[in-house]
Amino acid sequence: MKVSQLEGRRIGFIGGGAMAEALLRGLLANVPADRLTVSDVSQARLDSLHAQLGVNVTPDNVEVCRRSDILVLAVKPQVLPAVLAPLIAAKAILFHHLVISIAAGITLAQLEHWLSPEIPIVRVMPNTPALVGMGASALSGGRGTSETDVETARQLLEAVGLAEVLPESYLDAVTGLSGSGPAYVYLFIEALIDAGVKEGLSRDLARRLALQTVAGSAEMIRRTGNHPAVERDKVTSPGGTTIAGVQALEDGGLRSSVFAAVHAATRRARELSGSR
Numbered sequence: 001m002k003v004s005q006l007e008g009r010r011i012g013f014i015g016g017g018a019m020a021e022a023l024l025r026g027l028l029a030n031v032p033a034d035r036l037t038v039s040d041v042s043q044a045r046l047d048s049l050h051a052q053l054g055v056n057v058t059p060d061n062v063e064v065c066r067r068s069d070i071l072v073l074a075v076k077p078q079v080l081p082a083v084l085a086p087l088i089a090a091k092a093i094l095f096h097h098l099v100i101s102i103a104a105g106i107t108l109a110q111l112e113h114w115l116s117p118e119i120p121i122v123r124v125m126p127n128t129p130a131l132v133g134m135g136a137s138a139l140s141g142g143r144g145t146s147e148t149d150v151e152t153a154r155q156l157l158e159a160v161g162l163a164e165v166l167p168e169s170y171l172d173a174v175t176g177l178s179g180s181g182p183a184y185v186y187l188f189i190e191a192l193i194d195a196g197v198k199e200g201l202s203r204d205l206a207r208r209l210a211l212q213t214v215a216g217s218a219e220m221i222r223r224t225g226n227h228p229a230v231e232r233d234k235v236t237s238p239g240g241t242t243i244a245g246v247q248a249l250e251d252g253g254l255r256s257s258v259f260a261a262v263h264a265a266t267r268r269a270r271e272l273s274g275s276r
């Protein structure tokens with residue numbers, strides 16, 4: 001049996017926003033609340049996280065570093081250098097820390113430049129379904145990381161879903177696909193529900209049917225291992241209803257819209273590394 005690298009480790013989050021909350025809620029299934037500490041600039045946000053999740057909270061980022069072995073940098077990429085500067089000045093981030101950055105587009109080279117190439121740093125791209133233990137994350141270790149450090153980060157992400165260790169060169173594309181991906185899927189679900197309402201279904205019924213259809217279809221591809229087109233063919237009777245719907249989606253450019261969305265988000269992730 002694999003030894004859990006998370007056993008007894010204290011995990012700190014700098015930034016308690018949407019993605020930190022998703023990771024915290026997912027992690028709480030495996031890590032006791034008293035080993036989780038979060039800082040944020042908003043006291044109201046901290047009060048809410050403490051009340052809802054029972055985690056430790058503090059407005060002081062230095063304090064989070066002191067109370068943690070694993071440090072998750074969960075602020076926006078645009079503010080990350082300004083957030084790190086006082087921590088570096090206070091020597092708050094030390095070699096015993098494992099630093100995990102989830103900031104889109106921010107490279108390991110940048111993080112190593114700001115901190116130190118000898119500090120263990122892992123760059124991660126998670127996604128918000130981590131909140132329900134169904135996250136999809138990719139991670140890459142920096143120059144200062146050992147295999148154990150990368151394994152620790154992998155176990156942390158695996159506690160909230162799928163975790164793939166990859167070369168860093170893939171991470172911007174991962175951001176465009178699975179980091180931002182939940183938003184595309186929510187948009188599709190929303191459209192499916194509205195379309196059902198347009199056809200006369202109640203909103204509640206349309207919601208139940210749309211959710212089960214999306215979840216069931218994903219599970220079919222996962223369990224069968226089939227190419228999606230194989231399963232699509234099974235739904236599509238000659239001269240039937242589905243081919244009429246599929247033609248309408250193709251006429252609307254669904255496939256090229258998805259290519260364009262993932263490309264735009266990937267490009268934006270690349271731009272963010274320069275937006276300091």
Ligand SMILES: NC(=O)C1=CN([C@@H]2O[C@H](COP(=O)(O)OP(=O)(O)OC[C@H]3O[C@@H](n4cnc5c(N)ncnc54)[C@H](OP(=O)(O)O)[C@@H]3O)[C@@H](O)[C@H]2O)C=CC1
Pocket residue numbers: 014015016017018019020039040041042045061073074075076077079083102103104125126127128179180
């Ligand atoms: N949301 C997502 O789906 C994903 C996000 N990410 C990455 O996660 C990071 C956070 O994103 P997200 O959670 O969406 O963003 P949020 O804006 O929701 O969260 C960031 C939080 O950090 C707070 N903050 C700002 N400055 C400081 C500071 N100096 N010290 C402590 N906290 C501070 C913000 O407060 P305030 O709002 O008041 O500024 C906010 O509450 C980003 O780098 C993003 O790229 C990665 C994958 C998916």
Ligand SMILES: O=C(O)[C@@H]1CCC=N1
Pocket residue numbers: 104175179180
């Ligand atoms: O929109 C963003 O920039 C973040 C990163 C990936 C998902 N949300």
